[in-house]
Amino acid sequence: MARIDLVDLAKSYSGEAADVDSYALKPLSMTWRQGGAYALLGPSGCGKTTLLNMISGIVAPSRGKILFDGVDITARSTQARNIAQVFQFPVIYDTMTVAENLAFPLKNRGVPRPQIDARVAEIGRLLDLTPHLDRKATRLTADAKQKISLGRGLVRSDVSAVLFDEPLTVIDPHLKWELRSKLKALHKALDLTMIYVTHDQTEALTFADTVVVMHDGRVVQSGTPEELFNRPAHTFVGYFIGSPGMNVLPAAVSGREARLDGGVITLDRSYPALPAGATIEIGVRPEFVEVAAPRPDLLTARIERIDDLGRARFARLRIGELRLAARVSGALPADGDSVGLVFDPAHVHVYADSRLVEGVA
Amino acid sequence: MDKTVNQKAWLLVAPVFLIVAFSAVLPLMTVVNYSVQDTFGNNQFFWNGIGWFKELLDPSTDLGSRFFASLWRNLFFSAVILAIEIPLGIVVALSMPREGWRVAACLVILALPLLIPWNVVGTIWQVFGRPDIGLLGYTLNHLGVNYNYVSNEIDAWATIIVMDVWHWTSLVALLCYAGLKSIPDAYYQAAQIDGASRWAVFTAIQLPKMKRVLLIAGLLRFMDSFMIYTEPFVVTGGGPGNSTTFISIELVKIALGQFDLGKAAALSLVYNLIILITCWIFYTVMTNAGADHKARTGEA
Numbered sequence: 001m002a003r004i005d006l007v008d009l010a011k012s013y014s015g016e017a018a019d020v021d022s023y024a025l026k027p028l029s030m031t032w033r034q035g036g037a038y039a040l041l042g043p044s045g046c047g048k049t050t051l052l053n054m055i056s057g058i059v060a061p062s063r064g065k066i067l068f069d070g071v072d073i074t075a076r077s078t079q080a081r082n083i084a085q086v087f088q089f090p091v092i093y094d095t096m097t098v099a100e101n102l103a104f105p106l107k108n109r110g111v112p113r114p115q116i117d118a119r120v121a122e123i124g125r126l127l128d129l130t131p132h133l134d135r136k137a138t139r140l141t142a143d144a145k146q147k148i149s150l151g152r153g154l155v156r157s158d159v160s161a162v163l164f165d166e167p168l169t170v171i172d173p174h175l176k177w178e179l180r181s182k183l184k185a186l187h188k189a190l191d192l193t194m195i196y197v198t199h200d201q202t203e204a205l206t207f208a209d210t211v212v213v214m215h216d217g218r219v220v221q222s223g224t225p226e227e228l229f230n231r232p233a234h235t236f237v238g239y240f241i242g243s244p245g246m247n248v249l250p251a252a253v254s255g256r257e258a259r260l261d262g263g264v265i266t267l268d269r270s271y272p273a274l275p276a277g278a279t280i281e282i283g284v285r286p287e288f289v290e291v292a293a294p295r296p297d298l299l300t301a302r303i304e305r306i307d308d309l310g311r312a313r314f315a316r317l318r319i320g321e322l323r324l325a326a327r328v329s330g331a332l333p334a335d336g337d338s339v340g341l342v343f344d345p346a347h348v349h350v351y352a353d354s355r356l357v358e359g360v361a
Numbered sequence: 362m363d364k365t366v367n368q369k370a371w372l373l374v375a376p377v378f379l380i381v382a383f384s385a386v387l388p389l390m391t392v393v394n395y396s397v398q399d400t401f402g403n404n405q406f407f408w409n410g411i412g413w414f415k416e417l418l419d420p421s422t423d424l425g426s427r428f429f430a431s432l433w434r435n436l437f438f439s440a441v442i443l444a445i446e447i448p449l450g451i452v453v454a455l456s457m458p459r460e461g462w463r464v465a466a467c468l469v470i471l472a473l474p475l476l477i478p479w480n481v482v483g484t485i486w487q488v489f490g491r492p493d494i495g496l497l498g499y500t501l502n503h504l505g506v507n508y509n510y511v512s513n514e515i516d517a518w519a520t521i522i523v524m525d526v527w528h529w530t531s532l533v534a535l536l537c538y539a540g541l542k543s544i545p546d547a548y549y550q551a552a553q554i555d556g557a558s559r560w561a562v563f564t565a566i567q568l569p570k571m572k573r574v575l576l577i578a579g580l581l582r583f584m585d586s587f588m589i590y591t592e593p594f595v596v597t598g599g600g601p602g603n604s605t606t607f608i609s610i611e612l613v614k615i616a617l618g619q620f621d622l623g624k625a626a627a628l629s630l631v632y633n634l635i636i637l638i639t640c641w642i643f644y645t646v647m648t649n650a651g652a653d654h655k656a657r658t659g660e661a
Contacts, residue, residue: 095564
């Protein structure tokens, strides 16, 4: 159990001399607090697995330091780091029983037998593996194998952190829910720092207290699921999180008004300090744009189609060349209809070069 | 849906059938024919029933004693070279580089002995071991070791075993290397995370994953060493005395040296049967291991 500090950590697979823009992970400093449940969220190739593997020591950083509880462990081997990691595909030791698999990390570290047995029994119970403990670990389903891998990650009570690298990829959807809530429960029960890498926003948002969103080798925002949803710090966060993603529209902002191609939107705040020459956009989640009957004071858009997601309906709209999505709560307009759009000013954000700009109330 | 019945398809098999008949079945049948007859020359044959087989399997007769003596020599030889080549092959495979130009270099060097014709291998070692002009024999004798494979049984055996190890360990090593390469990195990473020692990685990951290639390597090496003829024939000619006369060498002596066709035919058939049975046992073990493997990946 430890606090993990990353200090100016970076990784380049083509050597440190290469251009920083080509780094798989751009220089990064952040702190993971002890006992936190973190998710590293981002699309494939954004550097999240690289970051995870550097924390566990499988990949050596090109520069920077990693501190566990203030102690620099950058140069230490994986074995010496006292960290647990669960991989995307199940790794099981074929010749051992399920119980021996779970006991393996403890046995290798010379934990006394009675303690191993107790711990294996506990983890087996938490993961519903108790009836299988004495059978050989071969010929199990992928789900069961991955449970064993998870178990091996969780079996050591003294680890600095448990890292998960997309552990539920091979799991059937209906079991995903179950295992995810189980992990959440285990986090509470075992009080371990957990870092969970995924490209699935549902997984990240349900598992973590803090979601760290990565994009192109950088951390673009880190916060609670609510913060990510309500105040995306980067347009990437806006459209990566949420379904459908945030509407990002080019606009000219002056005073408390944003001028789009098709009209004007009122803003809650003013933005006197917008950087000159930057690309200015406004971002607003579809949940905060309502489709209404056309009125002269509203932005007018044409409906392309309506997606019924069950819990809500979203209209896909066009304003000239711009595309956006908006919530439909009342009567269902037909495709091709012209409608008015009602924006919730509190949730319209302004972005300069894709980054959130704080407004003045 | 029913399968289409088309008996014409048998025609496609016919060529293979013919070739196998002429190349294997008919010659084998002539051997069977000889094995139940005796001849005193002049192309006159007499029916002898299972007489030769009875004699062959009775160690108190001359034929039987020669057969069993060479059989035990063969089994001992196979056991020794398996006991050396399999562990040595594993060690070589484990110490081979994983990537870079060294891989190619290692593979080429390892493949070299496998590419040399067998009688050339025999000749190389025959010359290499000669006390008068051979590098090995000359050096050993100069160092005070009285080494002479022509007159000393133990020296002859040592030469043949070392020669076989030199010739065939590469095969085991290459098969093991292929087995090792197929292990995903995640296994090694997980083992690091789990704090496994080098030995634990070997016993928990590498050895189980190499099980199938090791079975194949074992089968190939057993069959080859059990049927060995050329190399010992070139190096020692079966001597000194009969100390390195393996079944194949004995067979050639009886068939071509003494021209005892009946005895030789009976010996060939029994030899063949032993090989078939061993093959079948290995095959069964291997397909069982394979079924095991399939069941596992099938579910994954």
